[in-house]
Amino acid sequence: MTIQKTAIQEPHYSKRDYKAFWYLLPWIIGFIVLQLYPFIMSFVYSFCDYTVGSNLNFIGLDNYKELFTHDREFWNSLKVTVLFALYTVPGKVILALLVAMFLNRNIKGINLVRTL
Numbered sequence: 001m002t003i004q005k006t007a008i009q010e011p012h013y014s015k016r017d018y019k020a021f022w023y024l025l026p027w028i029i030g031f032i033v034l035q036l037y038p039f040i041m042s043f044v045y046s047f048c049d050y051t052v053g054s055n056l057n058f059i060g061l062d063n064y065k066e067l068f069t070h071d072r073e074f075w076n077s078l079k080v081t082v083l084f085a086l087y088t089v090p091g092k093v094i095l096a097l098l099v100a101m102f103l104n105r106n107i108k109g110i111n112l113v114r115t116l
Contacts, residue, residue: 046064049057067074103114 045056047058047060049059049063103110
């Protein structure tokens, strides 16, 4: 019985692939700096007792316990946010569909309207 060794080929990137990466790099950096880092730090801070300029003091789920049990403003804010979403999202979807239907008509000058 013979064992054949198969060569593992490393991925070979062309100049075009590297060029694409350089074009994507500003977006990737922007995403990391402006989206990913703030999201992660918000999550970390939610488990800490933190004041700007002081050290992080890890307190675990205490912030969430207080939020769900003692904070009356949270439940009111949640209710208002849900109601806002229930009223505005369907209206925006219906309006967008009406605009799309209008722009899909075959009338004179519609190309000008589409570009505006």
